[in-house]
Amino acid sequence: MQWTPPLDPRQYDLLPLLARQNRTADWLNTDDGDPYGLPNVARWSVHQAAKIVPFRFRSATAQRPEIHTWIDNLATEAIAEQQRRKAPVASINRGPSLLLLGPTGVGKTHEAYGAVRELAITGIVARWTVVTAADLYAQLQPRHGIDSEAEFQRYSKASILLVDDLGAGGKISEFTEGINFRLINHRYENQLPTLITSNVLPKDLSARLGDRVTSRLVEMCQRVPITGHDRRRGEAA
Ligand SMILES: Nc1ncnc2c1ncn2[C@@H]1O[C@H](COP(=O)(O)OP(=O)(O)OP(=O)(O)O)[C@@H](O)[C@H]1O
Numbered sequence: 001m002q003w004t005p006p007l008d009p010r011q012y013d014l015l016p017l018l019a020r021q022n023r024t025a026d027w028l029n030t031d032d033g034d035p036y037g038l039p040n041v042a043r044w045s046v047h048q049a050a051k052i053v054p055f056r057f058r059s060a061t062a063q064r065p066e067i068h069t070w071i072d073n074l075a076t077e078a079i080a081e082q083q084r085r086k087a088p089v090a091s092i093n094r095g096p097s098l099l100l101l102g103p104t105g106v107g108k109t110h111e112a113y114g115a116v117r118e119l120a121i122t123g124i125v126a127r128w129t130v131v132t133a134a135d136l137y138a139q140l141q142p143r144h145g146i147d148s149e150a151e152f153q154r155y156s157k158a159s160i161l162l163v164d165d166l167g168a169g170g171k172i173s174e175f176t177e178g179i180n181f182r183l184i185n186h187r188y189e190n191q192l193p194t195l196i197t198s199n200v201l202p203k204d205l206s207a208r209l210g211d212r213v214t215s216r217l218v219e220m221c222q223r224v225p226i227t228g229h230d231r232r233r234g235e236a237a
């Protein structure tokens, strides 16, 4: 683990995230020379998270209690596993998944990136892979010179994966159905933590994603309905 110099928590809008974990900016910038200590891992993780969080969501803070609980549970499991293995740092490798469901513009992606940022400041290593479902299908289209199976495994085997907008877009094709099944099935069988957002109504999940994908999602994920108005259109919409 690389030694990471102190950082200004205001620059990354970390103060609300720290407060939720009953931690302070002083804790984050603890200079105890221990590269494996929670504060150094947290500083390192803040930089890693900033690389994958899109600019629009750079200050996102998750509001939903289910997200905080999910993060706390993942962190607890990671610490227990670290102690069993006597590993120098705790890392997220296995655990439950979360499915954020709600209509367009209610803040699902905001909540998801809020989770990425919040996990960063726990001091637990979370090696996220993030992708929108549409980009995933585009990247996995068989192309000359691209090993799409290796590319697929980058997602299926990711230690923690965010799939944004599963089930959005046009009619599902045999190709996208196959990707969805292989991806979800692998993550289901190996209990790999996955954060999924979707604007498909709960009653339409089976029709949209197929019974076999939906059945696995129901077992592996806690479903979190996100309600409200389309924030992009403002309060009046
Ligand atoms: N809790 C929040 N506080 C402030 N802004 C928010 C919050 N949640 C969402 N927003 C803003 O509202 C807009 C829509 O949010 P977001 O993109 O997360 O919606 P979504 O549910 O993912 O929509 P879609 O289904 O179209 O992908 C964005 O500009 C986002 O930054």
Ligand SMILES: [Mg+2]
Binding pocket: 108, 109, 110, 164, 165, 197
């Ligand atoms: Mg979204």
